[in-house]
Amino acid sequence: METLEQIKARIEKLLPLTRLDILPNECPAGERSLLVEAGRGVEVGTLLRDDAQLRLDYCSNVTGVDWPESVIKTKVKKKVLVEGVEKEVEEIIETLRSGHLEVVYHLYSMELKHGPVVLRLRTENRADLTHLPSLTPVWRSAEFQEREVYDLYGVIFDGHPDLRRILMWDGFVGYPMRKDYMAPDDFEYEPTPHDEVLELAKKHYPPEVKA
Amino acid sequence: MIEEGLKSELQKQGVYVTTLEDLYNWGRANSVWPLTFGLACCAIEMMAASMARFDLARFGAEVFRPSPRQADLMIVAGTVTKKMAPLVVRLYNQMPEPKYVIAMGACAISGGPFKQGYNVLKGIDRYLPVDVAIPGCPPRPEALIHAIMTLQEKILNQKLTGPDRPRHLNADVPGEFPVPAYGEHDLEPPNNPGIWQPPASPR
Numbered sequence: 001m002e003t004l005e006q007i008k009a010r011i012e013k014l015l016p017l018t019r020l021d022i023l024p025n026e027c028p029a030g031e032r033s034l035l036v037e038a039g040r041g042v043e044v045g046t047l048l049r050d051d052a053q054l055r056l057d058y059c060s061n062v063t064g065v066d067w068p069e070s071v072i073k074t075k076v077k078k079k080v081l082v083e084g085v086e087k088e089v090e091e092i093i094e095t096l097r098s099g100h101l102e103v104v105y106h107l108y109s110m111e112l113k114h115g116p117v118v119l120r121l122r123t124e125n126r127a128d129l130t131h132l133p134s135l136t137p138v139w140r141s142a143e144f145q146e147r148e149v150y151d152l153y154g155v156i157f158d159g160h161p162d163l164r165r166i167l168m169w170d171g172f173v174g175y176p177m178r179k180d181y182m183a184p185d186d187f188e189y190e191p192t193p194h195d196e197v198l199e200l201a202k203k204h205y206p207p208e209v210k211a
Numbered sequence: 212m213i214e215e216g217l218k219s220e221l222q223k224q225g226v227y228v229t230t231l232e233d234l235y236n237w238g239r240a241n242s243v244w245p246l247t248f249g250l251a252c253c254a255i256e257m258m259a260a261s262m263a264r265f266d267l268a269r270f271g272a273e274v275f276r277p278s279p280r281q282a283d284l285m286i287v288a289g290t291v292t293k294k295m296a297p298l299v300v301r302l303y304n305q306m307p308e309p310k311y312v313i314a315m316g317a318c319a320i321s322g323g324p325f326k327q328g329y330n331v332l333k334g335i336d337r338y339l340p341v342d343v344a345i346p347g348c349p350p351r352p353e354a355l356i357h358a359i360m361t362l363q364e365k366i367l368n369q370k371l372t373g374p375d376r377p378r379h380l381n382a383d384v385p386g387e388f389p390v391p392a393y394g395e396h397d398l399e400p401p402n403n404p405g406i407w408q409p410p411a412s413p414r
Contacts, residue, residue: 168330183396
């Protein structure tokens with residue numbers, strides 16, 4: 001299979017896109033992915049599926065990622081002149097990362113037996129601009145998994161044939177896989193609580209103060 | 212009513228005497244038909260228990276019925292999600308009396324590893340009267356067989372008359388339980404206070 005750079009170059013040759021990035025991956029597998037601008041998702045998908053050299057005709061997996069707003073701290077080494085002597089000083093730079101929801105598609109080719117190519121689409125933010133184009137018209141297998149992403153993360157897929165909740169019931173409020181989802185506190189006694197459950201246990205059964 | 216001592220004495224002499232109660236209970240205990248109803252991995256163990264290696268047929272409980280109308284026993288085999296719980300209660304309501312419930316595995320008893328999650332019921336005993344609970348994750352088929360034997364023992368010891376007679380012989384005790392509705396985050400009501408109360412503080 002072509003490298004991600006070659007795929008990227010070919011997409012850019014055929015489609016005028018404002019944004020098409022290769023996202024690095026720092027984990028040992030190092031599986032990099034293509035970040036496509038949200039509005040052109042269907043065009044890029046169709047291109048990847050129909051291109052004679054790629055033929056990515058099988059979408060094996062669709063999943064969501066929630067990226068809340070957060071402060072990223074990066075250490076930077078700087079050379080500073082202190083009393084005429086040059087010294088190396090570590091500086092921590094804080095950058096604010098805006099929050100967004102991300103949908104990840106894993107694409108394979110059954111015909112040419114290669115893959116995966118990882119495709120990512122991002123929403124504008126997590127609150128009101130959570131629309132993304134549905135890739136179900138391109139890969140039928142995405143239908144239920146996009147419903148699941150809608151159900152648990154709240155991404156609204158435009159052009160999806162039947163966008164309803166799939167795991168939770170209709171009438172459920174909230175998107176439970178989001179990082180800030182708070183389930184109602186219905187803690188019950190547990191004999192061996194730990195971590196977050198331990199905090200809840202302390203709250204509900206405060207330790208007795210010994211006189 | 213025949214005395215136990217006289218009964219065993221007569222049996223030693225080759226005369227078999229029994230009571231209607233014993234006969235009735237013996238018949239019921241040895242023909243418990245479970246509902247074909249699996250919710251998660253415990254159902255795999257339930258299937259194994261009913262197949263040749265473990266042979267649930269030895270206890271008269273191999274006739275898994277696909278319809279609640281023909282079943283006597285509901286084996287709640289697996290994780291009961293909040294979405295599934297109303298359907299479990301409805302299936303139970305559709306079963307004819309006498310009917311029994313076995314809660315199989317950690318999830319059916321208490322929610323198990325998913326207890327503190329947002330989508331799993333913390334035990335089916337919130338909505339249904341559980342007769343036998345089997346711990347384990349999942350319990351081995353032997354444990355399920357033991358649960359059926361425990362249930363048989365329970366059936367054999369039931370009195371057909373008097374105040375503690377079983378529910379199906381007491382017209383005043385209802386055999387159906389309210390089906391919970393889906394709420395915004397949880398089921399409404401979150402439990403049936405008539406059969407379940409939250410545990411008291413451990414201290």
